[in-house]
Amino acid sequence: MVNTNSSNQKKHFYKKKHRDQMKHQVLTFAMMIAFTIIAFGLAMADVSPMFTVPIILILAAVQVLFQLYYFMHMNEEGHQWPSVMIYSGIFAAFLTILALTTIVWW
Amino acid sequence: MSTTANQKAGFGSTLWEYLTTVDHKKIAILYLIGGLFFFLLGGLQAMLIRIQLISPDNEFISAQFYNELMTMHGTTMIFLAAMPLLFALMNAVLPLQIGARDVAFPFVNALGFWLFFFGGIFLNVSWFAGGAPDVGWTAYAPLSIFSEGHGVDYYAIGLQISGFGTLMAGINFIVTVINMRAPGMSFMRMPLFTWTSFIASVLILFAFPALTVGLFLLTFDRLFGGNFFDPEMGGNVIIWEHLFWIFGHPEVYILILPAFGVFSEIIPTFSKKRLFGYSSMVFATVLIAFLGFMVWAHHMFTVGLGPIANSIFAVATMAIAVPTGIKIFNWLFTMWGGNIRLTSPMVFALAFIPTFTIGGITGVMLASAAADFQYHDSYFVVAHFHYVIVGGVVLGIFAGLIYWWPKMFGTMLNEKLNHWFFWLFFIGFNLTFFVQHFLGLMGMPRRYWKFLPDQGLDLFNLISTIGAFFMAAGTIVFLYNVIVTQLKGEKVSGDPWDARTLEWGIPSPPPFYNFKQEPLVRGLDPLWVEKRQGNGKIQPAEPLGDIHMPNNSFAPFMLSLGLFIAAFGVVYQGSMWVLAAIGFAITAGSMLYRSMKDDLGYHIHKEDLEKEGDGSNG
C-alpha cells in the first residue's frame, strides 16, 4: 500500500524540488509583507476612503490567494476537491456578507 | 477491544458495544432509535397542538405551554427527528452502495451521533427546568432575547451541540463518497441516494456554520450581556433573521434531497427499470443545492427589505421549481413502460409524487413576493411545509426504512401492516394539512394558541385535528409492526426486493466488514448489471486478503457527555461554573486521550474470513 523504499536518487530529486518550492514561498512571503506595508501605509496616509478601501480589500484578497495557493499548496496536484470546497465556501461567504452589509438597513 | 462477529451477547455487553461502536451500521441503528424516539415526541407535541386547536377559544392548554409545544415540535421534528432518521439511512446504506468497507472517519461518525444525542437530550431537559423555549423554532430576536427563564438558553446550546454533530456527520459522508468508492464506482455510477446524500452533506457543511454563529450570538446576548440583537444598544434584530435563514433554507433541502434519493432508488427497483435521465437527476440535485443558497430571504418578504431585494429573491426562488420539476418528470418516466410492483415502499413513493408536487407548487406561490404578504406566517405556510416535509421527507424516511429494513436487520416488516400504516397516515395527513391552506387564506395566522369563534375557522380546524389522529393511529401500527417483526425475527435473503444496487449483493444484515473482497463495479446499478450480464453476483476486485478495521472507542460518548455537562454550567453560571469546568475537562481529556494513543485498529485475517464461507448472497 505504501511505497517506503524510495531510492536515494529519487529522494535527492524531491529535496531539490522542495527547495525550489521553498524559494517561491519565501518570495510569496516577501510579497505578503510588502502588501501589508502598502495597505497599512494607505490607511495611515490621508487618502480618500473611496480609493483606499477597494485597494486594501484587493490587497487582502491577493494575500489570501497567496496563502491558499503557495502556503497551503492549493497549486499542487491532488487539490481539486479542496479548491471546489474552498470556492464554494467563498461563494456562500460572499452572499452572506453581501446580505448582511446591504439588506439590514441603517 | 476488538469486535469480531456478533456472538450472542448479554445485555451489558450489547450496551457497551453500542456505546463504543464505530461501525456505521450500528451507528445507523443508534440514529434510528434516537430519531424515532424524537419523532414520537414531536408527534405527541403535534397531537397536543391539534387538540388545543380542535375548537375555538379552547382552554385545553395555556398560552405559554402552547408556545413551548409549538417551538419544541418544530425544533424536535427538524433537528432531532428528520435529520437523524436521514442519517440513519445514510449510515446504513451509503457505504454499502459505494462498496466501501467503512466510512472515512468511523470515530468522527460515532462522535457525530453522540453529539446529536446529547444535544437533543439537553434541549429536552428544559421541560423539567422551568420551561422549554417558547419563541418558535426560528427564535426571532428580540423575542428570544427577552424570553424569560432558561428555555431559549437550552435551545441555543442544545442546538449548538447537536449542530456540531451534524457538521461532523456531514464531513464524514463527503469524504467517504470521495475517497472510499470501490473500484469502478465512478461518480456517474453512484446510486442517486448516495449522490443526494453527498450533496446534502455539502449543504450541511456550508449552511450549518451560519447557524453556529447565529446561536453563538444568541448565547452571548442572553448569557454574557452581548448587544447583537438589543436595539437599545445599537443591535440589529434582522441579523438573526438573515443568519437563521441562510442556514434555514438550505436546511430544508438538506432534508428533502436524501428523501429524493430514497425515491430514486425505490422507483427504479419496483418498476424494474433504470432511472430515467440519470445524469439530469444528478445535475438537478446539484442545481437545487446551488440555488438553495441564494433564496433565503423568501422567508423575509414581509420584513421590509424593500421591493428590489424582494423581487430578486422571489425570482431566484421560483427558479428552483425547474430542477425539481425535472426530478418529478424523470420519476414519472422511470415508471413509464415499467413493470410496477405495488410493494409498500413503492406505495409510499407513489403517494409522494402528488403530495410533494402540491407542497412544491404552494412553495412557488409563496415565492411570489407580493402574494406572500398574504400567505406569510399564516396557516398557508404551515400547510406548504407540512406537504413538503411530511409528504416528502417523512414519506421518504418511512419508504426508505421499510425498503432497507431487511438490509439493516435481516428481517422483513409485515407488508399488510405496512399498507395499513400507509393508508392511515396518508389519509390523515391530507385531512390534517389540506384544509390548512384555506385556514391560512381565511385569515388564520400561524403560532396561534387560540382562534376565535364566529370567524369561520371552526370546521377546518376540527377536520385538521381529526386527521392528526389518523396519523397517530398509523404511526402506532408501524410501531406495532416493528415490534412484532423483530420478535419473530424471520430472516430474509440478501436481496428480497430483487433490487439493483450494490448493497443488495451482500447478506442481510451485512457482516461487520461489509465486503469480504472489494467489489468490482461494472456499471450503473451494479447488481442489476451482474444479474443481466453475469451470474447475479458481484465480482470481487481483489483477491481475498486481510481486512483492516477500526477499534471501538468510548471517547465519542465521553466527549459528548462532557459537553452536555458543561452546557449546564454555561446556562446557570454562578456556582454552576464548576459543572462547566468539569464538563470541559472531560471533553478535553477525551480528546487528549484519543490523540495521545496510537490507535491503528486491527486486522481480520484472511484465514478467518475463509472460514466464514461464501460472503456473497445469503
Next chain:
Amino acid sequence: MADDMLKSGNLPENPERATLEGRNKFLGFWFFLGGETVLFASLFGTYLALRNSTVDGPSSQELFGLGLVFLMTVILLTSSLTSVYAMYHMKNNDFKKMQLWLGITVVLGLAFLGLEIYEFVHYVHDYEFGYTTSAFSTAFYTLVGFHGAHVAFGLAWIISLMVRNAKRGLNLYNAPKFYVASLYWHFIDVVWVFIFTVVYLMGVVL
C-alpha cells in the same frame, strides 16, 4: 502494515497523503476549512452590519492604533512562513528541524496572542470599551475573539502534537496530523488578513 505506519524515517514524498487515513484527513480537513469560511463570513457580516452602532461608546477611529496591529500582523504572517518551513522539513523527512520550526511558530503564535490580550486589556481599561459597551463592541470582541480562540486552539494543537511525537519521530501515522495542523495555522492567517483589513484598516479609514 500497521507497524509500517508507526515506523519513522524513509517516508514518501507526500507522507501526509500516503495512506488512505491520511488522504481522508487531508480532504476532510480542507472541507472543514470550507465550512469555517462561512463561519467567519457570518461573523464578518455581523461585524460590518454593526460597525457603526457605537451608541455612547468609543468608535473604531477612537480606538484602533495601527502600530500594534501592524506588529501583530507581521508576527502572524511570519509564523505562517515558519510553519511552511516546518512542512518543508517534514517532506524532507527531517523530524528535528520540523520540530524546531514548529517551535518557532508556536513562539510567534504566543507572542501574537499576548499582544492581542494586551490590546483587549488596553481597550477595556483605557477606553472603557468592554464587551457590553455597545453593539459595535460586542461584534468587535466576538469577531476578533473568535479568531483569537482559533489561534489559541491552534497553539494547543501544535504543542500537543510536538510533545506527543517528540519520542516517536515522524511516521505515516502522524505526518497527516502535522500537515493538517499547519493547514489550520495558515487558515488562521487567512482570516487575520481580512481582520486587519476589514476591522482595523477600514475601521480607521471609514
Next chain:
Amino acid sequence: MKGWMSRIKAVFALSVLALILSGCGEPFLSALQPRGEGAAMIMELMILSTVIMLFVFLVVMIIYVFVVFKFRQKKGQEDHIPKQTEGSHALETLWTVIPIILLLILAVPTVQYTFALADMNPEVNEEGEENEQIWIDVTGKQYWWHFEYEGLDITTSQEIYIPTDRRVYLSMISDDVIHSFWVPSVQGKMDVNPTGNQNEMFIQAEEEGLYWGKCAELCGPSHSLMDFKVVAVSPGEFEQWVEDMQGVTGEEVPESDTAQDGQELFSDNCLACHAVGSSPNKVGPNLTSFADRDKLAGVFDFTEENLYEWIDTKGENMKPGNMMVDAPYDLEEEEIYQIIEYLMTLSPSEITPESAENGVYQDSDLSNLFPEEEEEDDEEQEDENDEVEDEEEE
C-alpha cells in the same frame, strides 16, 4: 397594469375560480374576499398563480394516473423485463422549458405588484393632482396597537379609522419585539420591527366596513390575542370623526356623579399608563373613544362583566403576559364599577364601528383635513424624507 391582468383573467376564465375561492371565510377577515386595493391586487396574483399551479398539478397527475394504471404489473408478467431506457433529451428539454415559461408568466406580475405595493408616492386623483397623504404612525406593542395620525393631532389604540377609497399610509415601528400588521381583507402584512427601521405600507378599503386585523408574528403568549380593527367609513364620516376626536382633551367632566368619581379614580390609578385625548404613545392603550370599541382589548366581547374582570384581574388570565398586570392599583368592587361608568362615557363621536357597517355614505374630498397649512405640511414631509435618507446613507 390592470388591463394586462384582466386579459389574462379572461383567457383563463378566472372569474369562475375567484367565485369559488371567495366563498371561503368571513368577509371581514378572509384574504379570499378582498375589500381593499392591496388585497385585491394580491388576490389577482394569487388567482394567477393558482391557475398556473393547478395546470402543473393536472399535467403531473394525468401522466401519473396513466402510468400507474397502464404499467402496473399484470398477472403472469412477474418476470417481464422492460426496456431500460436511459433518458430522452427531447423530453427533458420539454420539461425544462415549459416550467421556465410558466414561471416567467408568474414572475413578471410578481415583480410588478411587489413594486406597486411598495409605492408610497401620493395617489393622483381624477384631476391629475396629487392627493394629500394621510400618514399614520403605527406602533405595535405586546399585545396591542397604537396609532397616531400625523398632523391631525389624533391618537387611537386598537382601532384605526380610515376613509374609504383613499390610500392611507402607515409608518410602522415596534416598541418591543417584532409584530406583524395584517388586515387580510384589506392588505397583506408587514412586520413592525423594533427601532431603527420604519416600514411603510398603504392600506385602502373600497367598501365601508369593520375589518379584522391580526398580529402575524409570534410575539409572546398573547400573540393570538393581539387583534385590532380597521374601521373604514365614508370620507364625510371620517371628516366628522376627525373633528370630534380633535375636540377631546381628556378633561371633559362626565355628567353622572358615579362617573365623576370614576374619572377621579381613573386619573389616580390609570393615567400613568393610559391616556384620554391625543397623547404620545404610552404604556397602555389610548382610551379616547373607548366606549365605542367593537371589542375589549382587541378580542373580548364588549360586556360589563368582561370589562369588570379585565380591570379587576388586570387581564391576567384573559391575555396571558399582558403588560397591565404590572399595574400597581388595588381597587374595591365599587370603585371598579365607578371607573367602568366613567369609561363608558368615553364616546366623543357619533362615528363608531357601527357607522362602518350601517352608516350613511357621506362624500367628501377630505380637503377640510388639510387646511391652508398644506404647504407647511409638504415641507415637513420633505424634511422627514431627508431625515430618512440621511439615516439610510449612514
